[in-house]
Amino acid sequence: MKNAYMHLTNFSINKKSQKFRLPDESFMTDDTSHKQLFTSVLKQLLQQGRDIQPLLEQIKSLSQKTVIALMPYIKNAYHCFISSNHKKSRSFQILGFDILIDSDMHAWLVEINANPSLNVYVDTPLPNGDIEQNLSEVDKYVKTTLVSDTLRIVSMPFEE
Amino acid sequence: MQRFFPVDFNYLPEYYLLPDEINDFEDLLRDKKDDTTYILKPSKGRAGRGIKLVKTIQDIPKSAYETETLVQKYIENPLLMGNKKFDARLYVMIYGVDPIVAYLCEEGLARFCTHNYQKPNG
Numbered sequence: 193m194k195n196a197y198m199h200l201t202n203f204s205i206n207k208k209s210q211k212f213r214l215p216d217e218s219f220m221t222d223d224t225s226h227k228q229l230f231t232s233v234l235k236q237l238l239q240q241g242r243d244i245q246p247l248l249e250q251i252k253s254l255s256q257k258t259v260i261a262l263m264p265y266i267k268n269a270y271h272c273f274i275s276s277n278h279k280k281s282r283s284f285q286i287l288g289f290d291i292l293i294d295s296d297m298h299a300w301l302v303e304i305n306a307n308p309s310l311n312v313y314v315d316t317p318l319p320n321g322d323i324e325q326n327l328s329e330v331d332k333y334v335k336t337t338l339v340s341d342t343l344r345i346v347s348m349p350f351e352e
Numbered sequence: 353m354q355r356f357f358p359v360d361f362n363y364l365p366e367y368y369l370l371p372d373e374i375n376d377f378e379d380l381l382r383d384k385k386d387d388t389t390y391i392l393k394p395s396k397g398r399a400g401r402g403i404k405l406v407k408t409i410q411d412i413p414k415s416a417y418e419t420e421t422l423v424q425k426y427i428e429n430p431l432l433m434g435n436k437k438f439d440a441r442l443y444v445m446i447y448g449v450d451p452i453v454a455y456l457c458e459e460g461l462a463r464f465c466t467h468n469y470q471k472p473n474g
Contacts, residue, residue, distance in 0.1 A: 230440050230460035236433060252456060254363040255444050259454040261361075262446075270449045284447040291440045293431040300427055301363050303393075308443065330461065338457050342445050345455065 227330050242297065250299040251291060258289070258301065284346050286338065310335050370421040374412075377423060381409050388425060389472045395420040405472050428471055435468040 237244050270283055288308025292300045312332040313325040368377040370392075381390075387407070394402040394415065405426060406412055415421065430437045442460035447453045 226464045226466055228462045228464070230442065230462050231458070233433065233438070233440070233462040250363065251442065255442075255454065255456045257360060257363075259444065259446060259452065263452055266446065266452065267449055282448050284445060287444045287446065289440075289442045289444055291442060292427050293440070294427050295429040295431050297431065299363060300365055302365065302424065302427070302439070308441070334459050334461055337459060338443050338445075341455075341457070345445065346447060 225330070227328065229330060229334065247293065247297050247299060254291075254299060254301050255289065258304065282346065284342065286342060310339065312336070365427060366425040368423045370416045370423060371418065374417060378409050378412075381406075381412075389428060390423045391426045392416060392421055392423045395422055407472075426472065430469065432469055433464070436464045436466075437469040438462050438464040 234244050234248075237247075266285075274283070285306070286308060288305035289301060290303040290305070292302050294300065312328055312335055314328050314331075316324045316326065318324055368374075368380075370377060377390075390406045392404045392406050392413070396419070402415070404411070404413055406423065416423075432438075440460050440462050443457040445455045445457070447455070
């Protein structure tokens with residue numbers, strides 16, 4: 193593989209590239225940065241005249257099927273820690289799904305992360321060994337919304 | 353799952369789990385007539401470490417014969433935006449066990465490559 197910057201979308205790789213542009217406060221409308229809102233990509237696709245509805249349906253359906261496929265493992269892991277007569281126990285987990293869209297607008301699930309990064313900084317190692325941290329506004333926006341929505345859901349009364 | 357329900361799980365690229373399925377994977381590379389590329393990732397890997405593109409048996413690194421590694425068919429025709437490949441990191445929150453409830457977060461991150469995309473060459 194000659195150039196990882198061309199094939200791999202991993203953020204940890206591309207941030208090292210000379211061409212990398214950190215997303216700033218303009219992330220809501222910016223479509224040139226190397227990290228963007230997913231919905232801003234959808235908007236650009238709409239502007240290109242593409243029908244995004246089937247894509248969104250695929251993503252929804254693949255998420256559902258994947259969760260169904262994971263269910264036995266989740267149950268097993270859960271019962272390793274919590275006794276089954278413990279009625280009140282609830283657990284939650286945030287999963288990171290890495291989805292690649294191909295030129296036929298087919299969505300592919302390429303990876304699931306059980307422990308997705310919630311880091312809102314871009315860490316750049318300096319020559320002297322220190323690490324410089326720059327706040328990434330787009331990460332902050334997406335991840336704080338994700339975590340606060342999650343906490344809101346899990347703190348609601350549970351319907352039996 | 354994909355092998356039992358190929359139609360329902362058509363969203364997973366064809367895959368092999370190494371080293372267990374190394375023989376099947378080697379047979380596939382030996383017999384394939386086309387130019388398909390496979391992407392190989394160590395199961396324990398993070399942040400892109402140890403990822404390799406593979407076209408022939410000679411390309412398989414030694415590590416894949418020893419440590420758990422996933423190989424997937426490489427998607428060669430990614431949708432490009434301004435000639436750049438990207439992927440979407442979306443978040444699914446799972447809640448409870450019986451019943452299990454899952455939420456898909458409407459917002460996510462699109463992560464772009466910094467260089468223009470070209471099909472993998474030999």
